[in-house]
Amino acid sequence: MRRKKVSQYTEEFEAPKSQRRLSVSSVLVHIALILLALIVISPLIIPFFFTFKTPLEFAYNPWGLPEKLRWSNFEQAWKMVRIGEGLRNSLQVCIGAVLFTVPPAAMAGYIFAFYRSRVTNVLFYVVMAGFFVPVHMVLIPLYQFSTKIGITNTFPGVFLPIAAFGIPFWTIIYRSFYSGLPKDMVEAGRIDGAGHFTVFMRIIFPMAKPATVLAVLLSFMGGWSDFIIGLIMLSSQSKFTMQLRISQFIGNLGANYFPQYAAGVIISSLPTIILYLIFHKYIIQGTTLAGAIKG
Amino acid sequence: MAVAQTAKRKKKRDWYRLGFIALFLLPALAILGTFMFYPIKETFRLSFMRSSGFGEEIYVGWRNYQRIFASPEFRQGFVNVFKWAFWSVAIQIPLAFFIAFTCVNFRTRIIGRLRGVYYLSNVLPSAITAMLGVFIFSPTSGVIKTFAKTTGWKWLESIDWLGNPKLAFWSLFALATWAYIGFGIIYLMANIEQIPTEIREAALIDGATQWQYAWRVVIPYVSYAIRVQAILATVGSIKLFDLPYMVTLGGPRNATVTLGITLYREAFLNWQYGRGAAIGVVIFLICLVITIFQFSFVNDHSATDHSI
Numbered sequence: 001m002r003r004k005k006v007s008q009y010t011e012e013f014e015a016p017k018s019q020r021r022l023s024v025s026s027v028l029v030h031i032a033l034i035l036l037a038l039i040v041i042s043p044l045i046i047p048f049f050f051t052f053k054t055p056l057e058f059a060y061n062p063w064g065l066p067e068k069l070r071w072s073n074f075e076q077a078w079k080m081v082r083i084g085e086g087l088r089n090s091l092q093v094c095i096g097a098v099l100f101t102v103p104p105a106a107m108a109g110y111i112f113a114f115y116r117s118r119v120t121n122v123l124f125y126v127v128m129a130g131f132f133v134p135v136h137m138v139l140i141p142l143y144q145f146s147t148k149i150g151i152t153n154t155f156p157g158v159f160l161p162i163a164a165f166g167i168p169f170w171t172i173i174y175r176s177f178y179s180g181l182p183k184d185m186v187e188a189g190r191i192d193g194a195g196h197f198t199v200f201m202r203i204i205f206p207m208a209k210p211a212t213v214l215a216v217l218l219s220f221m222g223g224w225s226d227f228i229i230g231l232i233m234l235s236s237q238s239k240f241t242m243q244l245r246i247s248q249f250i251g252n253l254g255a256n257y258f259p260q261y262a263a264g265v266i267i268s269s270l271p272t273i274i275l276y277l278i279f280h281k282y283i284i285q286g287t288t289l290a291g292a293i294k295g
Numbered sequence: 296m297a298v299a300q301t302a303k304r305k306k307k308r309d310w311y312r313l314g315f316i317a318l319f320l321l322p323a324l325a326i327l328g329t330f331m332f333y334p335i336k337e338t339f340r341l342s343f344m345r346s347s348g349f350g351e352e353i354y355v356g357w358r359n360y361q362r363i364f365a366s367p368e369f370r371q372g373f374v375n376v377f378k379w380a381f382w383s384v385a386i387q388i389p390l391a392f393f394i395a396f397t398c399v400n401f402r403t404r405i406i407g408r409l410r411g412v413y414y415l416s417n418v419l420p421s422a423i424t425a426m427l428g429v430f431i432f433s434p435t436s437g438v439i440k441t442f443a444k445t446t447g448w449k450w451l452e453s454i455d456w457l458g459n460p461k462l463a464f465w466s467l468f469a470l471a472t473w474a475y476i477g478f479g480i481i482y483l484m485a486n487i488e489q490i491p492t493e494i495r496e497a498a499l500i501d502g503a504t505q506w507q508y509a510w511r512v513v514i515p516y517v518s519y520a521i522r523v524q525a526i527l528a529t530v531g532s533i534k535l536f537d538l539p540y541m542v543t544l545g546g547p548r549n550a551t552v553t554l555g556i557t558l559y560r561e562a563f564l565n566w567q568y569g570r571g572a573a574i575g576v577v578i579f580l581i582c583l584v585i586t587i588f589q590f591s592f593v594n595d596h597s598a599t600d601h602s603i
Contacts, residue, residue, distance in 0.1 A: 020522070025504075025505060025506075026401055026403075029397045030401070031398075033394065034405070036413070037412045040415065041471070043430065043438075044427075047430070058436075060591065063441075063445060081377075103322065104322035105323060106321035107323065107557045108322075110319060110553060111319045115312070117582070118322075124326070126332075127327060128332050130332075133532070133579070133582075133588050134530075134578050135534070136558055136575045136578045136579070137334070137579040138331060138334035138338065139342065139571075140334075140341060140571050140572050142330065142334045146335070154425070160329075161330045162330070163326055164326050164327050167327055198312075202408075209469050220453045222417070225420035227420065227421055227422055227541075234565060236529065242422075243420050244422075245427075246423060246426055249426070250422075250425060250429050259507040260453050261429075261430060268422070268423050269427075272418060272419055280411055280414070283414075284481055287414075287417075288482060288485045291485070291523065
């Protein structure tokens with residue numbers, strides 16, 4: 001509607017000239033944006049040209065349509081990356097990361113929002129400071145004492161540090177979310193005789209559902225995308241997460257069997273792309289939040 | 296009587312309240328304490344020790360720091376991450392701004408569909424981005440190589456994107472731009488969308504072109520967000536590890552080495568925990584300085600921050 005208003009006005013003044021100029025720049029912008037979108041998407045599309053071909057077919061006719069749909073490259077890539085195992089391991093890391101990030105953050109955020117005192121405020125700043133710590137700062141001692149207490153090469157050894165790096169952000173989010181809730185709700189619950197715990201479980205936490213959906217989804221993605229913590233913590237092949245398997249695949253196969261490599265690209269990126277297609281609204285929302293906090 | 300009773304009850308309840316507060320803070324503080332704050336303290340301590348993980352630790356004062364700053368590998372990493380930070384700010388932010396601005400201001404059906412696409416590359420885990428990087432730049436049959444073979448362009452075929460020390464940095468940089476620009480786009484878009492439509496209409500009625508509007512109105516309006524972006528890109532560059540580690544391992548001839556990679560090499564390949572810890576402290580301090588710098592201008596411009 002507002003757009004109409006603008007064009008009305010511009011028509012009144014110098015309609016033909018300004019409209020022509022607008023359309024030229026609009027065409028240029030469209031071309032630029034479509035080109036950029038193609039650049040973004042093409043690395044994910046090009047593998048499909050290569051993957052159904054034999055090495056010979058690939059050498060002679062890399063860009064054309066394949067003679068027929070050969071799935072053997074997929075089978076081999078699947079076996080080489082050992083995707084079944086990788087997915088199972090990653091899933092355990094992700095679930096652990098969610099369980100040890102979201103509830104502690106939701107609880108701590110509740111205290112920081114509703115039980116403000118000098119001590120809790122100081123503690124909040126301590127937790128918030130954790131948001132700015134680079135992971136490199138903890139790697140070596142993390143590895144050392146994990147060896148001592150025997151959690152290297154286990155999944156808790158991976159997801160607990162991931163949780164530690166997720167908790168500050170989600171505590172901040174929960175705190176600001178709770179702070180936006182009407183205070184009367186809590187007081188009403190208190191007057192009705194509900195204890196601290198009941199108020200949280202029955203009133204506050206259910207109302208924070210939008211924050212919880214975001215927290216669960218993005219902590220899951222955090223566990224899924226982790227590379228460096230898995231790299232130093234996991235030593236045996238059978239424990240490797242998807243990302244470690246993929247990085248191995250890059251090193252081992254290199255680019256000698258290119259159609260297979262393309263199949264590996266497709267298989268490895270598929271879970272993330274599916275997640276993105278389903279949840280992109282939440283993922284984008286969460287990212288915007290992250291930017292807002294960091295700012 | 297009644298007052299005394301309530302006071303008594305209140306005191307009794309306070310203990311209950313305190314216990315509740317402690318209980319609810321415990322999980323978060325325990326995880327943070329064990330897996331973040333204790334390791335930070337240990338890294339500081341280790342950075343003054345000679346330690347290989349086994350055997351005893353010997354106090355060596357500042358020797359680890361002297362050693363790492365004397366090492367050409369570390370210096371190269373230092374130069375690389377700052378070079379990387381500079382070009383991230385100089386290239387990624389204008390590009391992200393262009394895309395964000397045009398997506399917000401040219402609302403056609405096609406552009407509406409494209410918006411989701413730009414962010415896709417940002418959600419891919421770094422391992423997959425690395426894999427795609429090798430897929431594109433591989434010297435034997437990567438996408439560019441294959442393309443050059445089909446077209447018969449010898450000059451393009453002869454370029455070694457990842458093996459040439461002068462080029463490897465830029466190949467990786469292009470890959471990282473591809474991967475990370477989505478965040479800048481989304482963040483700037485969210486900020487540009489906050490601009491009231493009245494302002495835009497007023498500018499256009501006054502005869503401003505789209506580009507004048509972008510330059511004179513939008514950029515000043517989102518200047519805060521742009522600066523936040525610049526800080527984030529800088530800190531991200533300092534912390535860079537995954538992509539260069541997986542694609543080039545820091546090579547060829549340390550052309551793509553980063554501080555994170557030197558840390559990994561010292562600590563987990565050479566088993567020099569002390570030197571690794573010293574590098575960790577250096578990374579930490581650089582990030583700290585940048586963050587403090589950032590907070591110092593947050594207060595001046597909190598009025599123009601529309602994102603929160």
